[in-house]
Amino acid sequence: MVTVLDTIAEAKQRLRHPEKAHRPDTEIARKPEWIRVKAPTSQGYRDTRELVKSHNLVTVCEEASCPNIGECWEKKHATFMIMGEICTRACAFCNVATGMPNALDPHEPENVGLAVAKMGLNHVVITSVDRDDLADGGAQHFVEVIHAIRRHAPGTTIEILTPDFLRKPGALEAVVAARPDVFNHNLETVASNYLTVRPGARYFHSIRLLQRVKELDPTIFTKSGIMVGLGEERNEVLQLMDDLRTADVDFITIGQYLQPSRKHHRVVSFVTPDEFKSYETVAYSKGFLMVSASPLTRSSHHAGDDFDRLRAAREKKLALAS
Template sequence: MSETIPAWLREEVRQAKKGKERDRIEETGRLLARLGLPTVCDSARCPNRGECFSHSTATFLILGEICTRRCAFCAVQHGRPEGSANAEEPSRLASAVSQLGLSHVVITSVTRDDLPDGGADHYARVVQELRRRCPGVTIEVLVPDFLGFEDSLATVLEAGPDILAHNVETVPRLYRTVRHGADYKRSLSLLRRAKFRMPRIIVKSGFMLGLGEKTDEIEGVLQDLVSVGCDMVTIGQYLAPSLAHVPVNRYVPQQEFEHWQEFGVRLGFRSVASGPLVRSSYKAPHFFREVL
């Protein structure tokens, strides 16, 4: 990470990576490795990995570890995935959820534009297996945009997740620089269609600060998300995974994150998580309980 990171933020990152219970972190890592289950915590180099693993939680990454898109902010590998979805993955994931004793599980994936349905059927199989083997667990899916295909979104929704999340990631002006292959209006449309199809489902999105966005653009994104039916939003500081990724434009002070949290609540979000190390699945069970 750059030496220009403020001292207070370096300390927050250090504490998050260190975690509170070293044995629990290692135990969680061993279990996931034994079951052959990648996590976005590792693949995306999340600064909260230690904290989450110390509480036996993780965000599961399905459909492989190679993404067909090349977003300039993301540490996940990109390229051409080999083969289709692993048929054993839903069962292994359910085993991990059971052994970790999770009450809330977050599932995401790489973007698989190479698959006809974008991996939607595999998402549905994972949700269905969790429903069968882990009754009572609440399920949050953080999905790609499925290239805007209506049937793919419908397949995931019909499996019955409790939360449907899709991140807009940044303001529309920066999409060409930051989100190659994505489209802001397409992302908003997915969120709108999810709420329209299933009004009772909780719809969630998130984005980063520190990429060069302006105040009125942040306000615009929050207003857009409320207008399409988002119940929850997460706002965090962008941290460049390497020198090869888009550089940080600025480090946002805590007071600004607090301002956006208050602004979001006034707009009508049922839950707003806003802070430097907030990520889409940050303390997901806690924020899920806020909207019940």
């Protein structure tokens, strides 16, 4: 039965995603028990929300409708999304609005640095919308945010989750030169899905971008993530793992795709916890230093704890090699 609330939610999605209005409706599948989460209600969640709003910041936690927002914000963990709330691309899986973005906020780097210091974060994740409208894809803005965090919170380790900087010469090099601790760029899905799921991107360009980071600075950890349940075959996921290892990527995350609205790509399947465990086992056997694979895994979920484990895994590997 369609309720008034359902109708309002759909109307909001049409306003948020006018570029997806031409897509046919797809029924949103009922989530299995293992993937349901409670609505956030804690005081810690409300405190983090107020801090984010007071500094005029945007988080991917909200914009991408992350199912882990209650857990993360209660612990004062947040992934900041820089360069606005409007993306220049219209990926079929993504809940971030698409259109022509506003001008960059020159105060944003400083605001992010101050917020990180005020929250007392040991580890912070910075991501962004795609900014194909900018000559450098927003690379210099990433650099300024990294520098601002270093000034205000010198003890905080920094993880960035970047766009692909497609056809933006020198952009990647500028960001790597700012020396984030972790460079994350998500493949999102297997190669055969790119035309329908991620049409503005190029699978092998993304692989090459991650490989280039290691060539420029081998000390930076590299990371990439995918969603499953988009119609991929198991052998395609295993091939993707091999492609990432060829690029010397250290860390892979694998999570369940959840459909934001009827206008987004449908969920083809819900992958079981046992299947995720199998992916984790195989990924470790292929040589990844860190693997996070579960229905609710997202790129920045538990990022701080994962960074500590990632660093320990590298130290152990080096000790065994010496």
